[in-house]
Amino acid sequence: MLKPSDRSRQCFLPPIPELDLAADWLSLAADAVLEGREEDAKRLIAKADMPILGEFAQRITGKVDPAIHWQSRMPTDVLAERIKQRMPSSSVEYGIYQRDGWRCRFCNIKVISPKARKLLVEMFPSVARWGRVNRDKHYALSALTATLDHILPHSRGGTNEEGNLVAACGMCQFGRGHWTLEEVGFTDPRERQPIVDSWDGLTRLLR
Ligand SMILES: [Zn+2]
Structure with a gap:
């Protein structure tokens, strides 16, 4: 079990190489969209939909596993009543993704813009699956969509600052x-510089 002083990792499991591969294929798909090569885009999106990504995500987001989460259950001292706060505007949200180089600040994998994902789902519903439950969602689009994470969870008193x-x-x-x-032994990602390079989270699709 985790010792309170033990903060030695950045994320739950080392990211598998297929995550990066999927990001690259989605990026090529975005290029194909911009160049009007819709069949190529479709083929690449379908290729990125790898079940291994779903299996990997499920290990982390599924049932609590002490070997992965270093915990045996979710905390019980969550705030019953959360402070009502204004959610960050979409421009603040976009600014944070830009600041962080469109990468997960914990595991460093490339993430994609939620708006770009939505666009791909609308353009290519047959391959960019986006059903109601997890197994009906495109594995890569689901795993790689950027989210705003509260370092101190909202349910534990964290703010939207x-x-x-x-x-x-x-x-x-x-x-x-x-x-x-x-509680999960993570180092604070804010103590590391974000990786900012030419990766744009597929935002070029939105221009
Ligand atoms: Zn991550």
């Missing part, structure tokens, strides 16, 4: 849920 928010992938976000960084 920008300093408490970072970009995260779905696994790091939903895997941690109500736990604090200390």
Whole structure:
């Protein structure tokens, strides 16, 4: 079990290489869209829909597993009544993703803009699956969509101040849920510089 002083990891499990591969294929799909090559885009989106991504995500976001989460159950001291706060506007949200280089600040994988994902789902419903339950969602689009993560969870008193928010992938976000960084032994991602390079989270589709 986790010792309170033990903060030695960045995320639950090392990201598998297929996550990066899927991001690259989705990026090529975005290029194909911009160049009017719709069949190529479709083929690449279908290729990125790898079941192994769903299996990996499920290990982290599914049932609590002490070997992965270092905890045996979710915390019970969550705030019954949360402070009502204004959610960050979409421009603040976009600014945080930009600041963080469209990467998960925990596991560093490339993430994609929720708006770009929505666009791909609308354009290519036959391959960019987006059903109601997880198994009916495109594995890569689901795992890689950017989310705003509260460093101190909202349910534990965390605020919507920008300093408490970072970009995260779905696994790091939903895997941690109500736990604090200390409770899962994570180092504070704000102590590391974000990786900012040419990766744009597919936002070029939105211009
Ligand atoms: Zn992550």
